Amino acid sequence: MDINSNKYTYIFAVVMVVLVAALLSIAATSLKPFQDKNVELEKKSDILRSIGVEGTDVDALFAQYITEQLVIQNGTVVESEITAFDIDMASAVSLAVEQRQVPLYKAEVEGNTYYVLPLRGKGLWGPIWGYVALEGDGNTILGATFGHKTETPGLGAEIATPIFQDQFPGKKLFTTAYEGIEVRKGDAAGEQQVDGISGGTITSVGVQSMISDCLQPYKAYLMNIAANTAAPMVDTLGLTADTTLITAAL
Amino acid sequence: MSTEKPAKEALFSKKNRSLLTDPLNANNPITVQVLGICSALAITVKLKPAIVMGLSVLVVTTMANLITSLMRNMIPNRIRIIVQLVVVAALVILVDQVLKAFVYDVSKQLSVFVGLIITNCIIMGRIEAFSLGNTPWKSVLDGLGNGAAYGGILIIVAFFRELLGNGTLMDYPVVEWMGLYDLGYKNNGMMLLPPMALIVVALIIWVQRAKTPSLIEKD
Numbered sequence: 001m002d003i004n005s006n007k008y009t010y011i012f013a014v015v016m017v018v019l020v021a022a023l024l025s026i027a028a029t030s031l032k033p034f035q036d037k038n039v040e041l042e043k044k045s046d047i048l049r050s051i052g053v054e055g056t057d058v059d060a061l062f063a064q065y066i067t068e069q070l071v072i073q074n075g076t077v078v079e080s081e082i083t084a085f086d087i088d089m090a091s092a093v094s095l096a097v098e099q100r101q102v103p104l105y106k107a108e109v110e111g112n113t114y115y116v117l118p119l120r121g122k123g124l125w126g127p128i129w130g131y132v133a134l135e136g137d138g139n140t141i142l143g144a145t146f147g148h149k150t151e152t153p154g155l156g157a158e159i160a161t162p163i164f165q166d167q168f169p170g171k172k173l174f175t176t177a178y179e180g181i182e183v184r185k186g187d188a189a190g191e192q193q194v195d196g197i198s199g200g201t202i203t204s205v206g207v208q209s210m211i212s213d214c215l216q217p218y219k220a221y222l223m224n225i226a227a228n229t230a231a232p233m234v235d236t237l238g239l240t241a242d243t244t245l246i247t248a249a250l
Numbered sequence: 251m252s253t254e255k256p257a258k259e260a261l262f263s264k265k266n267r268s269l270l271t272d273p274l275n276a277n278n279p280i281t282v283q284v285l286g287i288c289s290a291l292a293i294t295v296k297l298k299p300a301i302v303m304g305l306s307v308l309v310v311t312t313m314a315n316l317i318t319s320l321m322r323n324m325i326p327n328r329i330r331i332i333v334q335l336v337v338v339a340a341l342v343i344l345v346d347q348v349l350k351a352f353v354y355d356v357s358k359q360l361s362v363f364v365g366l367i368i369t370n371c372i373i374m375g376r377i378e379a380f381s382l383g384n385t386p387w388k389s390v391l392d393g394l395g396n397g398a399a400y401g402g403i404l405i406i407v408a409f410f411r412e413l414l415g416n417g418t419l420m421d422y423p424v425v426e427w428m429g430l431y432d433l434g435y436k437n438n439g440m441m442l443l444p445p446m447a448l449i450v451v452a453l454i455i456w457v458q459r460a461k462t463p464s465l466i467e468k469d
Contacts, residue, residue, distance in 0.1 A: 004328065009328060012324070012325070013332075027343075031350070034351035035350045
């Protein structure tokens with residue numbers, strides 16, 4: 001058969017495409033379990049990293065430290081047919097705040113209770129996400145980690161580096177009412193402010209609105225925890241110690 | 251060595267060996283033909299992604315050369331570029347899936363650049379210029395040689411960029427271990443920026459031309 005005839009060319013193209021499609025589908029299907037496992041491990045290690053736990057055996061560490069996985073809607077714990085870990089944050093945040101079912105991870109590290117909340121929002125080029133871990137008072141931030149899909153390297157992508165993330169520990173989500181964290185341009189001083197990234201303004205603002213938006217469903221739940229732990233939190237001794245330090249510094 | 255001399259060309263005849271070694275120096279795809287520069291800028295910040303990228307390209311060039319060479323008498327001339335693209339694209343998707351399944355962290359660092367292997371001129375160039383007109387064994391050697399030459403340059407560039415820019419090699423803190431920081435040594439952050447990859451490649455070209463006079467253009 002003439003290999004340059006039209007008939008041969010069509011047959012060749014069809015056979016080739018069908019073969020390649022079959023080969024690729026087989027490969028994709030057989031590798032899927034491994035890829036899903038990697039994604040799951042990454043999610044677990046992100047959650048653990050926000051409470052300051054790192055290690056190689058992520059599955060074991062996750063089982064050891066994460067004691068409860070709750071589903072929250074409108075500030076209360078609800079029963080849901082989907083488990084907290086399997087909730088897809090991307091579709092959750094697209095709903096109205098009252099309808100969202102969002103996960104809350106409770107962790108126990110050396111006798112302290114921490115709460116880990118997932119975040120999901122928009123950066124400049126694509127989605128950004130992260131986890132914020134709160135201390136037992138449901139208010140003070142213990143740690144925060146952020147990730148992004150396609151932010152500009154060196155600018156917006158810096159939210160995924162310690163330079164940005166290390167500002168979060170110790171910050172507070174609310175004083176009297178829920179307020180969130182404000183990303184400032186260079187003059188962050190307050191308990192609710194962090195410095196944004198130069199040249200990454202849209203991503204920085206994205207982080208701010210992501211935090212404020214994603215924490216809405218938890219508001220009532222967190223303020224409840226805060227109210228219950230408020231009494232021991234006001235520690236007069238601690239306050240005097242702080243004032244002495246400040247006077248000394250002056 | 252077998253006692254009876256085969257009638258056809260030996261597997262590693264001088265000509266075949268040169269298919270493997272030529273791309274490493276006198277016909278290097280990056281430093282002489284200046285192909286594949288884009289990915290050389292993008293993924294040479296650290297050594298590990300550079301090694302994985304080099305290996306991926308090596309696998310893809312070798313396999314693509316082998317497959318197209320096996321099919322070379324069956325491919326209709328009018329759609330040969332499309333056939334080459336399908337072969338390369340299928341191989342690249344396979345490599346991408348395997349990386350995602352087994353070296354997930356590296357695959358995330360390489361991100362779009364694995365997919366962009368498809369557009370790497372070295373691969374299409376070798377298929378079009380070599381494997382469509384040569385036997386499978388020669389094509390495999392040619393693919394191995396060019397893939398290795400590409401990967402080799404990536405690794406050299408990444409070695410200097412990670413060492414001088416970040417003070418580490420394969421994430422191992424070499425500079426800290428040598429104690430240079432205590433003597434006031436500082437990492438050069440500029441090495442991590444893309445332009446420095448070009449400058450390092452240019453320095454490699456300089457060294458190579460100084461050592462191989464035949465590459466120097468006569469005015």
